[in-house]
Amino acid sequence: MLEIFEAITRRLVESWKSDEPSGRRNVFRCRCERPVYFYNSFCLGCKTPLGYEPEMLQVLAMSPAPKGDAWIVDGQKDDSVLWKRCENFHSPAGCNWLVRADEEETLCRSCRLNNTIPDLDVEENGLWWRKIENAKRRLVAQLLQLGLPVASKVSEDKEKGVMFDFLRSPEKGPRVMTGHASGLITLNIEEADDSIREKTRHQMREPYRTLLGHFRHEIGHYYWDRLVDETPWLEKFRELFGDERESYAGALKRNYEHGPPANWADKHISAYASVHPWEDWAETWAHYLHVVDSLDTALRFGLHGDEVEQAVEPFTVDDLYDPKDPDAKRVILLINSWVQLTTVINELARSMGQQDFYPFVMSRSVLRKMHFIQIVVKEARGGTSLLD
Incomplete structure (x- = not known):
């Protein structure tokens, strides 16, 4: 399985500055060719049953298996693999995910x-x-x-x-x-x-x-x-985010009594991130996921960089945690594309009288922390890292 970061950056290279018409990238589609979406359990057009297949990571059309209460999904290489709906499909949760039919587990x-x-x-x-x-x-x-x-x-x-x-x-x-x-x-x-x-x-x-x-x-x-905890990453985490051994209760008390430091935006993605190194990590981690998922969605729907004006000075590899990281250029492409995307979507939100889609400003300190997280994630899935 191609890791999502690699897939996104590959598509950025291929399509962010492409002449291909937008709107026909990798959106989920029913067998009738209508687009379907992550939460759909049937096609609104042709009424074909749909399910989210957790191995292919796609919403796919399904057909009843010849025997039993099972399904065959479109696009799989092995037609002998059968699926069943998650037990929570008929619950208020309305889960559209699938479980292998030969598993005893009934939940996705x-x-x-x-x-x-x-x-x-x-x-x-x-x-x-x-x-x-x-x-x-x-x-x-x-x-x-x-x-x-x-x-x-x-x-x-x-x-x-x-x-x-x-x-x-x-x-x-x-x-x-x-x-x-x-x-x-x-x-x-x-x-x-x-x-x-x-x-x-x-x-x-x-x-x-x-x-x-x-x-x-x-x-x-x-x-x-x-x-991170009890791994070789811990000391590097402390150098970048701070020492998590600081009293957490004391840090919360200080924040609630005095508020965040005046210059919190220079080093943190949010005011809450300035409370304690643990919260800084969690807030930065959340924004890493925001960036990856939102930009992946934009690319799947064919949004082009040529349609978006760069409103701020772009980041360079020297702004990263490790400028010599093999993925450095791809990370910068990812982040600068995100800045372009959020600039126009924020303006779209304002034109509808809504609050900003992404009401945050990413500083170079935050970028270094996000790059650190990307490196940790890559190592977690067996990639090379600074510690090899």
Whole structure:
């Protein structure tokens, strides 16, 4: 499987400055040639059943197998491989992912990560859970594309796996706090209520707050434990992000009492990233995932760099964590293309009276941290690294 970073940068070279008409790259398509999308379980045009196949990482059309409650998906090399729908297909989660028919497991790669789901006897919880699962499936699909380890702490890897608790605060408290601890990610399901989440965003003075953003941030903490802590990367992390042995409770107290330092934007992607090295890593990790996924989507739909004006001075390889890294030129191409993309999409959002699509400014310090993360991710999937 071609790693998503390599695939994106290859397509940037091939199509970002291309004469090919836009809109006909690698979008998912039904067998009727209509475009279909990540969450679709059937084609809105021809009504063909669809499913997300986690090995090919695509939404594919399906046909019933000759025997049993199984499916054959289009495009696979081995027609003997049969699939079944995730058990949560008929639940409020509405999961469209597939599971191999010969597996005893009934839940897909994403749903099997759940440790606790909301109480579905409460009416709005089902709607909230569906929104949460939609965001989580997009996260998990991206992690699989990146080649990162994704195993269920519930049923597959008790020691190093990851799992999710989706909880609601009791009426009389205490409030459920979203966070990560030892492979368990807890999400307050009230974050799926747009009005509650937007109110919290204003109270916290945040420019951006989404379910997917929560997932990408918290999974960053998980991968810090997996990929950095107690590895040769730890000292290099401390040199770049700071010493995580600083009191976390003390750092939070200082932030809530005094706010972020005045110059936080010079070194951090967000004000919250300035609280503690752990939060700096998690926030930067989340933005790494934002950049990779959003630019990948733009390329799949055929957006061209020739259609976007460069509004700021582009970054150069000397701005990276390691200018001699073999991927240095591709990283710069990726980031400069992202800056171009967000410039025009922010203007589009403003023309609709909406807040900016990407309300952040990427400094050179942040770029170095993102490049560090890219190198760590590449090593995690067996690539070369600075430590070889």
